Amino acid sequence: MARILLADDDAATRALVQRALGVDGHDVAATQDGAEALEKLQAGNARFDVLITDVQMPGLDGVTLIERGLALHPKLRVVLMSGFADEIGRAAHLKPRIARIISKPFTLEQIRSVVKAALG
Numbered sequence: 001m002a003r004i005l006l007a008d009d010d011a012a013t014r015a016l017v018q019r020a021l022g023v024d025g026h027d028v029a030a031t032q033d034g035a036e037a038l039e040k041l042q043a044g045n046a047r048f049d050v051l052i053t054d055v056q057m058p059g060l061d062g063v064t065l066i067e068r069g070l071a072l073h074p075k076l077r078v079v080l081m082s083g084f085a086d087e088i089g090r091a092a093h094l095k096p097r098i099a100r101i102i103s104k105p106f107t108l109e110q111i112r113s114v115v116k117a118a119l120g
Contacts, residue, residue: 001025002049002119007037007065008081009057013104017052020108021115034060041069041076050099050118052079055087063091070097077118081106 004026008014014030021028029048031037034057040046051069053062066078078097082088083104091098099118102111 001027002115003047004028004050004052004115005037005040005048006030007032007034007051007053007057007062009033009054013054013081016108017111020111023108024112024116026115033057034062034065037065038068041072048073048076050077050079050115052081052115054104055080055082055090056084063094066091066094066098070094079114079118 001024004021006014006017006028009032018028018030029040031040034053037053038060041048051066053065055062062080069076077099080088080091080098080101081104088101100114102114
C-alpha cells in the first residue's frame, strides 16, 4: 500500500484521515502543520507516494507546502483539502499537479475514495 504524508492543523481531521486510510493498509505519517510536513519531505530517507494537505494552516500553508514538496519530489501525488471554497482558488496555479481536491467536511469513505483515485 501507499506511504502517505498528511498535513493538517486540526487534530480531529488528522485522526479521521489516519483511521480511514489505515483501514486500507496505508502507512500515514501525520503532521500538524506545513513546516513539520516539509521537514519530513526533506529528510533524506523519506519517500511518500501521496501528500494530503489542508490549504489553510498556521505558518507554512498548504499551497506553499505543495510548491516546495513538488520541487523536492516531482512525482509526488497531491490531495488538497479545504473547508473554504475560496481557499482552493489560491492553488489554481498548481491545478495540473494536484491529483484530487476534497472539501471539508468529508466522510471516511470519501477520503478513502479520493486517495484511491489519486493513486490510480
